[in-house]
Amino acid sequence: MKTPLTAWLGVWCVMMFSAAASAAPILRLLNSVVTVEAPVGATPASQTLLAFNIGDGTLSPAVSVPAAITWLAVTVGAPQACGYPGGTCNTIQFTFNTASLPAGTYTASLTVSAPNAIDSPQVLIATLQIGPVPVNRYLNPGASAVVPLSSYSICYMCSASASTASGGGWLSIVLASAETFSYATAMRLAPPANMAPGTYTGNVAVFGPVAENIPVTMQVTTLPIAVPSATQITLQLAEDGPAATYPFLPYISLSNSGMGTLQVTGVSASGTGVTAYNDQGLAIVTVDPGSLAPGTYTDGLVTIQCNAANCPIQVPVSLEIDPQGPPTINYQGAVDNATFSPTGSPGDVMIVKGQQLSLTPPQYASGTPLPTTLGGASVLVDGVATPLYYSSLGQIAFQVPAATSPGTAFVQVLRDGEYGNMITANIAQYAPGIVVVTDTSYNVVDATHPATVGETLVFWALGLGPTNPVTADGAAAQSSPPASVTVPVTVAFGGNEFGPQYPSTPSFAGLSPGSVGLYQVIATVPTGVPKGNASAFLLLPNYLSSNTVTIAVQ
Numbered sequence: 001m002k003t004p005l006t007a008w009l010g011v012w013c014v015m016m017f018s019a020a021a022s023a024a025p026i027l028r029l030l031n032s033v034v035t036v037e038a039p040v041g042a043t044p045a046s047q048t049l050l051a052f053n054i055g056d057g058t059l060s061p062a063v064s065v066p067a068a069i070t071w072l073a074v075t076v077g078a079p080q081a082c083g084y085p086g087g088t089c090n091t092i093q094f095t096f097n098t099a100s101l102p103a104g105t106y107t108a109s110l111t112v113s114a115p116n117a118i119d120s121p122q123v124l125i126a127t128l129q130i131g132p133v134p135v136n137r138y139l140n141p142g143a144s145a146v147v148p149l150s151s152y153s154i155c156y157m158c159s160a161s162a163s164t165a166s167g168g169g170w171l172s173i174v175l176a177s178a179e180t181f182s183y184a185t186a187m188r189l190a191p192p193a194n195m196a197p198g199t200y201t202g203n204v205a206v207f208g209p210v211a212e213n214i215p216v217t218m219q220v221t222t223l224p225i226a227v228p229s230a231t232q233i234t235l236q237l238a239e240d241g242p243a244a245t246y247p248f249l250p251y252i253s254l255s256n257s258g259m260g261t262l263q264v265t266g267v268s269a270s271g272t273g274v275t276a277y278n279d280q281g282l283a284i285v286t287v288d289p290g291s292l293a294p295g296t297y298t299d300g301l302v303t304i305q306c307n308a309a310n311c312p313i314q315v316p317v318s319l320e321i322d323p324q325g326p327p328t329i330n331y332q333g334a335v336d337n338a339t340f341s342p343t344g345s346p347g348d349v350m351i352v353k354g355q356q357l358s359l360t361p362p363q364y365a366s367g368t369p370l371p372t373t374l375g376g377a378s379v380l381v382d383g384v385a386t387p388l389y390y391s392s393l394g395q396i397a398f399q400v401p402a403a404t405s406p407g408t409a410f411v412q413v414l415r416d417g418e419y420g421n422m423i424t425a426n427i428a429q430y431a432p433g434i435v436v437v438t439d440t441s442y443n444v445v446d447a448t449h450p451a452t453v454g455e456t457l458v459f460w461a462l463g464l465g466p467t468n469p470v471t472a473d474g475a476a477a478q479s480s481p482p483a484s485v486t487v488p489v490t491v492a493f494g495g496n497e498f499g500p501q502y503p504s505t506p507s508f509a510g511l512s513p514g515s516v517g518l519y520q521v522i523a524t525v526p527t528g529v530p531k532g533n534a535s536a537f538l539l540l541p542n543y544l545s546s547n548t549v550t551i552a553v554q
Contacts, residue, residue, distance in 0.1 A: 025117040026055030026424065030084070032122065032331075034094055037129035039212060040103050044128070047094040051076075053086040055118060061090050063124070064111040068296065071097050072108055072126055094126060103131030118410065118422045122331040132212040135187070135204075138219045138310045140258050142193035146174065146186045149206050149214070160185055162216075164202035170195065171202040171216060191220045219309065225258030226308035233302070233317045235287055238324050241393060242361045243273075243288035248392050252283040252315055254306060264306045271300030274317050285317075292321045322355070327377065327413040327420035329354040334411045334425040337397060338433025338462040339547045345431035346402045347473075348463045349517040352379060353395050354420070357413050362392040370399065370474035370516055377415040381425075385414075387474030387516065399517050400427065401473050402466070430487070431463030432538045432546035435518075447533055450552035451525050459491060459521040460512070461538060461546065467510055477511035484510035490539040491523040493551075498543060502526045502534075529553050 030050040038044040053059035063074045073095045082089035092112070106128040113121035137145050149160055162171045174188045187204050202216040230252050235244055256262035267283045269276035273292060276285045283304050300317025330353050332342040337349040344350040358375035365371055370387035372378055378385045379398040389397035396413065409427045413420040437445045438458050445451045467483035477483045489509040492500030504523040512520045521538060534553050538546040 023056050024422075025053045025057045025059040025114060027059060027061065027112070027114050027117045027120045027122060028052050028054050028085070029112065029122055029124070030089075032124055034124065034126045035129075036094075036096065036127075038096075038098060040101075040131040041099060043098050044096050046096070049092050049094075049124075050082065050084065050089040051092055051112065051114075052082065052084045052089040053117075055086075057116070059086075059088075059090065059114050059117060061092070061112055061114045061117075063092060064113070066108065066110075069108040071101060071106060071128065073097065074110065092124075096128065098128065098130060101128075101130045103133075105129050105133065119331055119424055120421060121328065132206075132214040134215045134217070135189075136217040136219070137189055138221055138225045138258065139189060139191050140222060140225070141191050141195045141197075141220060143257075144188060144190035146188050148186050149204065160187070160204055160206045162187060162202060162204050164200065166200050168192075168195075168200075170200065170218065171204070173204070187214070187216065189216070189218050191218065195220050197221050221309035222259050223309040224256045224260045224262040224307060226254045226262060226304075226306055226311055226313050227257050228304070228313050228315060229253045229255070230315055233285065233287070233300070233315060234320075235318070236320045236322055236355050236394075237287065237289040238356045238359060238393065239289065239294055239321055240291065240324065241289055241356065241359050243286055244393065245286040246284050248362060248395060249285055249287065251279070252285065252302060252304065254281070254304065254308070254313065256308070258308065260307075262306060262308055264304060266305035267302070268305075269300070269302045269317075271317060272297040273319060274300040274302065276302045283315075287317060287319055289319075289321050292319075294321050294323050296320050324359065325356060326418045327354060327357045327415040329357070329411065329413060329421060329423050331423065333423060336431055336433055336463065338435045339431070341431075343426040343428050343431050344400050345428050345463045345465065346400055346404045346406075347465070347471075347517055348400045348431050349389070349397060350400055350425070351395055351397045352411060352413060354413070355394060356415070357396050357420075358391040358393055358415060360391075362390060364390045368474065368476040368516060369472070372474075377413055380412045380414060381409050383410075389516070399473060402470075430465045430540055430544055432489075432540055432544065433462045434536075434538060434546050434549050435460045435462060437536070437549055437551060445551055447550045447552050450554040452554055453525050453527055453529055456507075456522060456524050457491075457551075459523065459536075459538060461519045461521055462517065463546075464489060464509065464519045464521075464538075464540070471511060474516060476514050476516060479513035482508065482510050482513060484508070485519070487541055489521055491521060491536060492539050492545075493526060493529045493534050493536050500539060502529045503539075525551075525553060 036044040051061045077091035079088040108126045110124040160173045200218045204214040264281040267278035273288045297319040302315040304313040333353040358377040360375040363375040372385040374388045375391035377391045386398040409425045412422045491504040493502040495501035504526045506521045506523040509521045512518045537548045
């Protein structure tokens with residue numbers, strides 16, 4: 001038990017933490033993406049964006065450009081008056097040196113930081129498109145594909161014409177979408193149902209602000225067409241740190257946009273630190289920094305063999321090895337573990353994402369109450385160490401303390417005695433989110449695993465607020481009596497938050513016994529829900545709703 005003196009010191013530490021946070025500048029960027037395009041041999045105009053301060057003190061932003069990026073220069077201007085929060089902004093100007101670049105797409109990841117600022121650093125992505133990108137699509141006879149004429153989906157004030165080397169009307173120009181003042185022009189590839197398999201070529205001439213000729217190749221096939229879940233793997237790992245692997249490095253799967261049945265026949269990998277294997281058609285990839293020196297390694301490649309017309313599928317792997325340093329949370333890197341929005345609630349399960357959050361292989365809590373340190377790392381919310389579910393190099397799951405006040409919370413990682421950067425997170429009174437829906441035997445119910453009218457379903461959820469009885473932070477919820485929510489929850493099938501078309505009153509809504517922060521909402525599919533795909537969501541008072549899931553009803 002704390003003595004009055006130690007209790008007072010604990011409160012004083014939290015007060016000092018909050019005071020320091022509230023007195024600091026808070027970095028905001030008006031945008032985090034810069035995209036430009038230009039013909040080969042031309043230089044695009046300079047671009048600007050704004051950095052501003054929504055906190056206290058003075059913001060002094062700086063931008064770090066990787067040494068390997070020679071086609072881009074960035075300068076930060078002095079503070080000037082602007083109409084954004086804080087009243088002053090710094091202009092970040094992007095100047096391009098592209099005259100000697102060949103056609104292609106170029107991307108740079110830039111770091112914006114400011115001394116002593118909360119929500120610093122932040123990452124800017126600059127993408128440069130030089131010249132037209134050749135189009136090469138695999139299609140089955142009778143299928144079609146619409147491809148934007150511009151790399152960034154909208155071609156303003158453009159006109160275009162299409163031609164084919166073989167004749168025929170398989171290539172045309174269409175209006176992909178229209179708005180009040182802008183039109184999106186695109187090309188449409190549509191092989192007729194009787195078109196013979198083979199390779200067909202054409203060209204699209206674009207006239208407008210960026211004039212170009214786009215070569216088009218269409219591969220007509222009656223075989224499966226593989227579509228990978230990832231076309232590029234880009235990682236930052238720590239020198240002498242742990243490897244990235246499943247589940248923290250997602251597997252690569254193939255879907256089929258063609259005919260027949262797609263079958264994966266093999267998975268292999270090459271390059272620095274990269275290994276992969278086939279697990280029932282999934283490519284499980286591991287990237288291990290081993291004893292690699294700091295630097296960038298781009299020789300990695302994952303190859304998936306299959307029976308599709310476009311196989312083998314090759315996914316390049318780019319690896320950046322960084323010297324060990326303090327933990328860094330990404331901007332808006334504290335998100336709800338159900339909806340992945342930057343808003344949580346007291347008692348909610350959230351995750352932080354970043355770099356070097358832990359320097360040990362992934363560790364998981366072995367029981368309850370949950371520990372406040374795993375893998376040498378702790379997550380602090382307003383200065384309070386939180387219960388942890390697991391830790392890893394780039395991601396930690398934690399429970400928001402029940403005493404956290406709604407509003408802006410300050411989140412920080414303490415790893416091996418070293419404090420990382422501080423970010424802000426939104427805390428609401430409730431942050432309802434559906435994780436998954438199952439039947440009472442815990443089989444998943446979704447768009448491909450149907451339910452029936454009158455069937456009882458379990459909506460597993462987060463962020464439904466306080467319960468009675470109260471469950472302590474990090475403790476397992478009791479089963480007798482169960483911890484029921486203190487506000488009414490309705491399961492809505494169809495409709496929207498202002499009027500559920502088919503409401504269902506749960507037989508139970510509360511914490512799942514034996515779990516930490518995970519709720520069960522048990523309800524039946526009401527009479528009247530039509531067969532087919534139905535939307536479903538949780539509805540709380542004051543029209544507060546969860547994310548929507550799709551359930552097939554038969």
